[in-house]
Amino acid sequence: NDMTPPTREERVEKLKGLGSSRKRVEDARFTQGKGNYVDDIKLPGMLHGDFVRSPYAHARVVSINAEAALALPGVVAVLTAKDLEPLSLHWMPTLAGDKQMVLADGKVLFQGQEVAFVVAEDRYIAADAVELVEVEYEELPVLVDPFEALQSDVVLREDLEPGADGAHGPRRHHNHIFLWEEGDKAATEQVIENAEVVVEEMVYYHRTHPCPLETCGSVASMDKVNGKLTLWGTFQAPHVVRTVASLLSGIEEHNIRVISPDIGGGFGNKVGVYPGYVCSIVASIVTGKPVKFIEDRMDNLMATAFARDYWMKGRISATKEGKITGLHCHVTADHGAFDACADPTKFPAGFFHICTGSYDIPVAYVGVDGVYTNKAPGGVAYRCSFRVTEAAYFIERMIEVLAMELNMDAAELRRINFIRKEQFPYTSALGWEYDSGDYHTAWDKALEAVDYKGLRAEQAERVEAFKRGETRKLLGIGLTHFTEIVGAGPVKNCDILGMGMFDSCEIRIHPTGSAVARLGTISQGQGHATTFAQILASETGIPADSITIEEGDTDTAPYGLGTYGSRSTPVAGAATALAGRKIRAKAQMIAAYLLEVHDNDVEWDVDRFVVKGAPERFKTIQEIAYAAYNQAIPGVEPGLEAVSYYDPPNMTYPFGAYICVMEIDVDTGEHEIRQFYALDDCGTRINPMVIEGQVHGGLTEALAIAMGQEIAYDDIGNCKTGTLMDFFIPTAWETPNYTTDFTETPSPHHPIGAKGVGESPNVGGVPAFSNAVHDAFRAFGLRQSHMPHDHWRIWKTANQLGLHG
Numbered sequence: 001n002d003m004t005p006p007t008r009e010e011r012v013e014k015l016k017g018l019g020s021s022r023k024r025v026e027d028a029r030f031t032q033g034k035g036n037y038v039d040d041i042k043l044p045g046m047l048h049g050d051f052v053r054s055p056y057a058h059a060r061v062v063s064i065n066a067e068a069a070l071a072l073p074g075v076v077a078v079l080t081a082k083d084l085e086p087l088s089l090h091w092m093p094t095l096a097g098d099k100q101m102v103l104a105d106g107k108v109l110f111q112g113q114e115v116a117f118v119v120a121e122d123r124y125i126a127a128d129a130v131e132l133v134e135v136e137y138e139e140l141p142v143l144v145d146p147f148e149a150l151q152s153d154v155v156l157r158e159d160l161e162p163g164a165d166g167a168h169g170p171r172r173h174h175n176h177i178f179l180w181e182e183g184d185k186a187a188t189e190q191v192i193e194n195a196e197v198v199v200e201e202m203v204y205y206h207r208t209h210p211c212p213l214e215t216c217g218s219v220a221s222m223d224k225v226n227g228k229l230t231l232w233g234t235f236q237a238p239h240v241v242r243t244v245a246s247l248l249s250g251i252e253e254h255n256i257r258v259i260s261p262d263i264g265g266g267f268g269n270k271v272g273v274y275p276g277y278v279c280s281i282v283a284s285i286v287t288g289k290p291v292k293f294i295e296d297r298m299d300n301l302m303a304t305a306f307a308r309d310y311w312m313k314g315r316i317s318a319t320k321e322g323k324i325t326g327l328h329c330h331v332t333a334d335h336g337a338f339d340a341c342a343d344p345t346k347f348p349a350g351f352f353h354i355c356t357g358s359y360d361i362p363v364a365y366v367g368v369d370g371v372y373t374n375k376a377p378g379g380v381a382y383r384c385s386f387r388v389t390e391a392a393y394f395i396e397r398m399i400e401v402l403a404m405e406l407n408m409d410a411a412e413l414r415r416i417n418f419i420r421k422e423q424f425p426y427t428s429a430l431g432w433e434y435d436s437g438d439y440h441t442a443w444d445k446a447l448e449a450v451d452y453k454g455l456r457a458e459q460a461e462r463v464e465a466f467k468r469g470e471t472r473k474l475l476g477i478g479l480t481h482f483t484e485i486v487g488a489g490p491v492k493n494c495d496i497l498g499m500g501m502f503d504s505c506e507i508r509i510h511p512t513g514s515a516v517a518r519l520g521t522i523s524q525g526q527g528h529a530t531t532f533a534q535i536l537a538s539e540t541g542i543p544a545d546s547i548t549i550e551e552g553d554t555d556t557a558p559y560g561l562g563t564y565g566s567r568s569t570p571v572a573g574a575a576t577a578l579a580g581r582k583i584r585a586k587a588q589m590i591a592a593y594l595l596e597v598h599d600n601d602v603e604w605d606v607d608r609f610v611v612k613g614a615p616e617r618f619k620t621i622q623e624i625a626y627a628a629y630n631q632a633i634p635g636v637e638p639g640l641e642a643v644s645y646y647d648p649p650n651m652t653y654p655f656g657a658y659i660c661v662m663e664i665d666v667d668t669g670e671h672e673i674r675q676f677y678a679l680d681d682c683g684t685r686i687n688p689m690v691i692e693g694q695v696h697g698g699l700t701e702a703l704a705i706a707m708g709q710e711i712a713y714d715d716i717g718n719c720k721t722g723t724l725m726d727f728f729i730p731t732a733w734e735t736p737n738y739t740t741d742f743t744e745t746p747s748p749h750h751p752i753g754a755k756g757v758g759e760s761p762n763v764g765g766v767p768a769f770s771n772a773v774h775d776a777f778r779a780f781g782l783r784q785s786h787m788p789h790d791h792w793r794i795w796k797t798a799n800q801l802g803l804h805g
């Protein structure tokens with residue numbers, strides 16, 4: 001035999017397991033236009049739905065006349081709240097314990113609100129018929145400012161009993177939703193009152209919107225013969241959608257099949273349940289035909305879940321030497337017309353109380369007031385774990401402002417306040433237990449990589465040159481050290497609509513040694529089919545190329561809470577590793593039997609069990625799988641499958657050090673990003689190439705948000721940014737080059753030590769870009785200006801600082 005057996009290294013290589021930059025298996029279909037998205041689903045006799053939407057931000061609906069629309073050939077039905085009412089579907093529960101109109105019931109509360117659902121034989125007829133529905137409105141006073149809303153006599157939510165408690169406790173005004181508090185208020189106030197140095201600042205994180213390439217949509221098909229409802233849709237949490245659909249409709253859960261096919265980006269936009277989904281289901285039940293609903297871009301930007309809109313008033317105290325002693329934060333949170341925030345039930349402001357960031361702050365307090373206004377509902381985690389981005393932006397701005405007040409270098413101020421390596425696991429003043437971290441190492445590596453000292457010297461020279469009139473460009477160095485918190489559960493703290501936030505993996509090894517694994521999560525572009533196979537390859541010894549990963553079909557996949565909040569790796573990834581270990585435990589018994597030794601006399605080696613001390617005697621995982629199906633093994637059932645449901649003991653806390661170097665033209669307000677350095681620590685890295693792609697994508701979204709993207713309203717509630725002409729999406733032209741780097745501090749409680757990474761670049765990126773803008777003007781006294789830092793706002797800042805001469 002001339003075949004030399006592969007070396008151990010070659011066998012490891014062949015697996016393409018943990019740590020391998022395996023190419024994404026999904027890309028074969030995505031790069032050839034062969035993905036299968038909701039709008040690709042075409043069923044015989046399928047009808048199409050479109051919405052009549054409110055042009056007003058606040059108005060009474062006096063009458064709806066659908067006669068002309070119904071007379072248009074091809075129009076099948078026009079649904080209004082009156083049609084949904086007998087089914088109790090004219091309102092629906094939100095993820096935040098509030099309720100939301102599915103179709104306007106008596107009045108409308110934001111521009112673009114769904115008023116009637118037109119169903120027609122094709123999409124164009126539906127759109128034409130929408131124009132023919134006559135709605136008479138009576139305008140009401142509009143509230144777009146949350147501070148004003150809390151003072152106003154205008155009652156937005158007439159459906160709520162005045163004075164009655166909301167889902168999160170007492171409401172002190174008819175437009176107030178909740179006050180949520182965490183930390184020790186009295187102690188914090190006392191520390192701040194007696195502190196040597198205190199700074200106070202209002203930090204606004206503007207309203208924006210996730211903007212996936214594919215908008216939201218669904219296809220509902222009610223098969224009246226066998227009583228089964230199939231629902232395809234852009235769902236980041238398909239199992240939760242099934243449960244909610246069952247509870248709302250009364251259709252038993254086994255009779256509902258929810259399928260998330262390929263999803264063209266989620267970014268939190270596809271976590272919630274929207275009126276379009278409900279209307280497509282009702283229309284399918286009413287007409288007996290499949291009904292498709294696909295948003296256009298304006299529908300998406302104006303009516304589906306917004307993000308942020310937090311007014312964060314902070315006070316931070318320190319000693320003269322810069323040791324932080326306390327942090328106080330009050331947030332006025334604009335939730336729009338309905339509280340439809342996507343947060344775990346117990347946390348109406350999500351994980352905002354991670355706002356002590358990477359710093360060892362002895363005492364802190366956070367209070368968040370939720371407020372109704374005449375804006376679209378939502379409040380989703382746009383590439384962030386439930387309000388972590390707001391928290392990171394807040395603390396990273398407060399640190400910069402404090403550094404100014406102390407007349408200190410902001411990198412040094414961070415360094416002296418970081419939680420030290422030996423303090424982990426570290427319990428923060430606001431109650432989180434950070435699992436692991438090594439901030440100083442990451443920080444030093446980052447500062448050295450960009451030659452921080454050199455940059456500061458260059459910046460100082462630039463300021464002098466500017467003052468001498470030799471240049472009109474300033475240099476900003478945007479620093480950020482962020483700490484993320486991802487991987488919800490644990491089930492004991494985290495649930496959504498009562499469903500505990502665990503996740504799952506089920507794996508089946510076929511007789512010839514290849515496998516299929518199914519998970520409760522759902523990829524929207526992250527590359528799960530690539531990376532979860534890598535986890536299993538390292539655990540089971542089956543090459544990743546021989547493992548199919550499936551997600552998103554509730555008839556086949558085990559129950560799970562879905563993909564958002566960077567929870568797939570921390571939760572489903574852990575379930576996957578543990579399912580792989582269950583396979584290995586059974587494989588060990590089979591191998592021992594085949595090798596005629598005791599179970600304890602074999603040991604695992606990459607892709608096989610080997611007899612201890614006799615390396616030539618082994619059984620590969622493929623031989624073991626074959627035997628599992630084809631050989632009677634006493635005391636062992638046939639087959640090789642495993643299921644694991646995983647309830648994480650804690651979240652994971654990825655972190656990173658980002659530095660943005662930006663040139664700013666004082667006269668035009670234009671900026672140029674000269675360098676962006678991003679160091680991420682997400683614990684054990686599964687696929688470095690996928691991680692790099694995630695960081696590039698997240699940074700580009702951060703760039704968009706910090707430098708231009710916003711959902712803006714005028715005084716009467718007109719959405720001014722409902723198209724991509726006005727809503728900024730960076731192209732290759734605006735996007736800078738990024739340098740990525742890493743340190744690797746494993747999570748101590750995750751089976752393979754991995755933390756999430758998908759959101760980190762957005763959480764750390766936004767403050768890095770914004771701090772760069774502020775830092776450019778630091779020498780001229782700028783403390784705080786509001787994002788997005790578009791050219792106009794930067795010009796205005798320069799103007800206000802008197803830099804235009």
Ligand code: PCD
Nearest residue numbers: 266267268381383525531565567568569686687756757758
């Ligand atoms: N990884 C690795 N390693 C580690 C980690 C991680 O490798 N250590 C990888 C994994 O496997 C995947 C990724 O990476 O694949 C990611 O992951 P994560 O972090 O875990 O996450 P997930 O869960 O999976 O996902 C989620 C995220 C989010 S959240 C978001 S927004 C975004 C991100 O993801 N989205 C998206 N990214 C992305 N990408 C894409 N492409 N698309 C999309 O859509 Mo939210 O909450 O929803 O807002």
